[in-house]
Amino acid sequence: MEIHVPEDHPRYQSISVREHLVEAVAQNVVAPAGLIAHGRGEAFDYLCGEDTPPPALDAIAAAAACLLLARHPVLSINGNFAALCAEDIVKLSGAARAPMEINLFYRSPEREHAIEKTLRDAGAADILGIGDAASETVPEIGSERRRIDPRGIGAADVVFVPLEDGDRTEGLIAMGKTVITVDLNPLSRTARKASITVVDNITRVIPLLIQEIDRLKNLNKDECIAILRDFDNKQNLKAVLDFIADRLRSFSFEGE
Amino acid sequence: MEIHVPEDHPRYQSISVREHLVEAVAQNVVAPAGLIAHGRGEAFDYLCGEDTPPPALDAIAAAAACLLLARHPVLSINGNFAALCAEDIVKLSGAARAPMEINLFYRSPEREHAIEKTLRDAGAADILGIGDAASETVPEIGSERRRIDPRGIGAADVVFVPLEDGDRTEGLIAMGKTVITVDLNPLSRTARKASITVVDNITRVIPLLIQEIDRLKNLNKDECIAILRDFDNKQNLKAVLDFIADRLRSFSFEGE
Numbered sequence: 303m304e305i306h307v308p309e310d311h312p313r314y315q316s317i318s319v320r321e322h323l324v325e326a327v328a329q330n331v332v333a334p335a336g337l338i339a340h341g342r343g344e345a346f347d348y349l350c351g352e353d354t355p356p357p358a359l360d361a362i363a364a365a366a367a368c369l370l371l372a373r374h375p376v377l378s379i380n381g382n383f384a385a386l387c388a389e390d391i392v393k394l395s396g397a398a399r400a401p402m403e404i405n406l407f408y409r410s411p412e413r414e415h416a417i418e419k420t421l422r423d424a425g426a427a428d429i430l431g432i433g434d435a436a437s438e439t440v441p442e443i444g445s446e447r448r449r450i451d452p453r454g455i456g457a458a459d460v461v462f463v464p465l466e467d468g469d470r471t472e473g474l475i476a477m478g479k480t481v482i483t484v485d486l487n488p489l490s491r492t493a494r495k496a497s498i499t500v501v502d503n504i505t506r507v508i509p510l511l512i513q514e515i516d517r518l519k520n521l522n523k524d525e526c527i528a529i530l531r532d533f534d535n536k537q538n539l540k541a542v543l544d545f546i547a548d549r550l551r552s553f554s555f556e557g558e
Numbered sequence: 559m560e561i562h563v564p565e566d567h568p569r570y571q572s573i574s575v576r577e578h579l580v581e582a583v584a585q586n587v588v589a590p591a592g593l594i595a596h597g598r599g600e601a602f603d604y605l606c607g608e609d610t611p612p613p614a615l616d617a618i619a620a621a622a623a624c625l626l627l628a629r630h631p632v633l634s635i636n637g638n639f640a641a642l643c644a645e646d647i648v649k650l651s652g653a654a655r656a657p658m659e660i661n662l663f664y665r666s667p668e669r670e671h672a673i674e675k676t677l678r679d680a681g682a683a684d685i686l687g688i689g690d691a692a693s694e695t696v697p698e699i700g701s702e703r704r705r706i707d708p709r710g711i712g713a714a715d716v717v718f719v720p721l722e723d724g725d726r727t728e729g730l731i732a733m734g735k736t737v738i739t740v741d742l743n744p745l746s747r748t749a750r751k752a753s754i755t756v757v758d759n760i761t762r763v764i765p766l767l768i769q770e771i772d773r774l775k776n777l778n779k780d781e782c783i784a785i786l787r788d789f790d791n792k793q794n795l796k797a798v799l800d801f802i803a804d805r806l807r808s809f810s811f812e813g814e
Contacts, residue, residue: 313724320591320594321591323594324590324591324594327590334580334583334590334593335576335577335580335593337590337591337593337594337597338576338579338580338593338594338596338597338600339597340594340597341593341594341595341596341597341598341599341600341601342597342598342600342601342604343597343601344594344597344598344601345597345598345599345600345601345602345743346601348598348743348745349745468569487601487604489604489605489809494811536811536812539811540809540811543806543807543809544806544807546803546806547802547803547804547806547807548803550799550800550802550803550806551799551800551803553745553796553799555750555792555795555796556792
């Protein structure tokens, strides 16, 4: 059932993204529970004014420095990330020299292949983590052991794992990986457990991150190390909370 | 694909509700977009500490008074409301002498009947708004005209429309109805346009509302009118925003 929203509707953009994600569920790219996760993100995005919160820019700089300094960075891709950002994922993979690995909470061969197709249609060549290639496991609390590719996340020192659940993040941190995440909820377990958390909408983050990688490529290694050293994830999350709290306090219902 | 979460998982309760709603999509009770809406609610519920914000108690009292004073109150029921609260809807219908009307954004005979079955299994007898019974329309912006039952919402002076979208709420207000809603987002168009907005989780609200109706039944009409007169929806929403902002500001990442 398609319901197309008129372009002059006050919520046109966010409703269009919703329709796209519902369609992506029908295509097996997004899991039904991925729609609930998207809704949580929408709410926090709304609180941020649907614009990048200023502290997120510092987190993006730290993420870019971290990816450039990594020995073996990998992009972990789930259904929502692929559905929302396929072209940008392929660009980021090139800019950060980070292979793409499909890594699903609700894994099935059909979903793997649907996501693989989405990425290939966007220009991806090599994709890790498909089928038997995902032969290693991450021990996680509260869920089945998750499979990973020994050539990808298994060997990675830095994993970019946006839109992820807390168990996965904790599992990767426990394996000694540096975890960069993107999560609109600054209070989520993922946001709190990750090494670097960018609190912003993934569709805005990836272009900004690619731009920042291109900028930092001109710096020397010590300058990148300094950016990373000066970044404090908990302080950054606190700054985002304060930003949201200020926005809530300044909201006025007058004149409605 | 069923993934059951262990009871000791830090997010056990909210994940169980998610699994229930994903199952309700498979049964046609909840629309896929209803999962996104649930996610938005989850995010705001999280910000409220997953507990009733104090200002919501005043809104519940006003809603109870309004339902008791109504000439012809009606409960408008969509897929999410039915999936989350079927038994409580039937109890509220009795307590408020308010018939139940199925009223869907994504309407199809299959969904109507799936929701009807959910309500009947919970003990409902008469249900309005099914099939040709929904013969009138509400003019709404940005979407198809919505059908309503002339014996139900069509004739109602007060409509209880929880978990609803902004277009629907504005359409009912424009028809001169008094609209009571339940919406965890204090900034949504629904929250701002409704006559009375309870900002709280629907599963907590309905038992509290039934309890409040039972309490106010012992008052006389003038006392109910006074409760309603003293309630200011915009002030109440502002109080909820301040409550959430205070919670965000007091959050500490220390010791993690």
